[in-house]
Amino acid sequence: MSACTVHPIVTGKMNIVCIFLVLVGKHEWLNCVELLNAVSPSPSLRNQDQNHVLLGEDVMRNILLFLSISILAGCGSTSFSQFSAEPLGAMPRKVAVFPMMNLTTHPYAGQIVGELLFTELKNIPQFSVMNNTESWKAFQGKETDLEEAALHQNVRQTALQLGVDAVFFGSVTEYRYKRGIDEDPVVGVAIRLMDVATGNILWAASLSKAGGCCSFGGDSLSSTAQKVCKDLANNLLNDFSRKAVHKLAAAG
Numbered sequence: 001m002s003a004c005t006v007h008p009i010v011t012g013k014m015n016i017v018c019i020f021l022v023l024v025g026k027h028e029w030l031n032c033v034e035l036l037n038a039v040s041p042s043p044s045l046r047n048q049d050q051n052h053v054l055l056g057e058d059v060m061r062n063i064l065l066f067l068s069i070s071i072l073a074g075c076g077s078t079s080f081s082q083f084s085a086e087p088l089g090a091m092p093r094k095v096a097v098f099p100m101m102n103l104t105t106h107p108y109a110g111q112i113v114g115e116l117l118f119t120e121l122k123n124i125p126q127f128s129v130m131n132n133t134e135s136w137k138a139f140q141g142k143e144t145d146l147e148e149a150a151l152h153q154n155v156r157q158t159a160l161q162l163g164v165d166a167v168f169f170g171s172v173t174e175y176r177y178k179r180g181i182d183e184d185p186v187v188g189v190a191i192r193l194m195d196v197a198t199g200n201i202l203w204a205a206s207l208s209k210a211g212g213c214c215s216f217g218g219d220s221l222s223s224t225a226q227k228v229c230k231d232l233a234n235n236l237l238n239d240f241s242r243k244a245v246h247k248l249a250a251a252g
Contacts, residue, residue, distance in 0.1 A: 079188075079208040080231075084239050085200060091126045091240045092166035092195065092202070096135040096159060100189070101144060101171035106221075109175035113189055116226050120233035121168065126240075130164055138162055139169075152199065159196040166202065167194050174208055175221060185211040185221040187228045193236070203239060207232055 097118045102110030118132045138161065142154040151169075159167040174188030188208035195202050209228050211219030219227075 077210045080206070080235075082203075082205040082235060082239065083201070084203045084243065089202070092164075092193075093126070094128045094130065094163075094165045095121070095193075096130040096162055096164045096167045097121060097132055098139040098155065098158070098167055098169040099136050100169075103171050103173050104175040106175040109172045112222065113172045113175070113187070113225050113229065116222075116229040117168070117189075117191070117232070120229045124233060124237055126237070130162060135162060135164075135167075152194070155194055156196060156199045159194070164196060166196055168192070169194065173206075175225070177221065178210065185219055185224040187211075187221065187225045189225075189228050189232065191232055203236060205232055205235060207235075 097114065100110040100114040100117070114136075115132070118129065121127055122129045139154070139158045142151075142158065155167055155169050168191060170189065170191035172187075172189055174186050177183040177185055186208065188206070190206040191204065192201050193203040194200070207228050209224055209231070211221075211224040211227075
């Protein structure tokens with residue numbers, strides 16, 4: 001038997017532990033170490049080939065360590081980028097939220113994220129958000145124009161007709177479950193805020209978030225999408241507030 005051969009009993013233990021890891025998910029990976037003692041071979045069998053058993057346990061623990069590090073490294077990852085005009089100026093008062101362009105394979109991703117985003121923006125007291133039924137009806141079908149200049153023109157013209165100061169529009173870039181052990185949800189949203197009077201983009205952001213590691217049983221697509229929309233709304237408010245403070249400080 002060569003030095004790298006693993007005892008058959010230990011091989012069985014490795015299979016049991018790996019199956020256990022898949023069943024309980026990454027939230028219970030620490031319990032795998034305790035499982036090693038629970039499925040250890042009897043003393044008589046261990047004495048038959050002590051060296052190979054110990055070697056197998058070392059290999060098994062290394063595998064578990066590698067799996068746990070890999071799982072935790074990709075757990076709940078977030079990618080975020082942001083742009084704001086200089087000077088940003090005061091927050092627009094009356095705003096509309098237009099339907100989101102759906103760039104995913106999920107048929108209702110644009111509608112779901114649009115509704116969630118509308119709700120989060122509605123909670124910002126500085127905004128007077130137009131009823132989304134009216135704004136969505138006015139812009140319905142125009143959000144699918146992939147040509148940038150035409151999209152901006154449609155957005156501004158429709159917003160002028162609605163009589164709002166600014167308008168939110170954008171796209172859903174990801175809305176799916178990742179392939180893997182836990183199939184964590186991933187939601188990506190790109191959003192822009194346009195000043196209707198000038199047609200300039202006041203603020204823009206792109207956020208992609210993977211769920212998982214936050215609660216036993218994992219996150220759903222809808223809960224991850226809600227977190228994305230909440231984070232975008234909070235970042236928008238914080239950016240305007242930070243720029244306002246800097247403006248006051250410079251004036252003083």
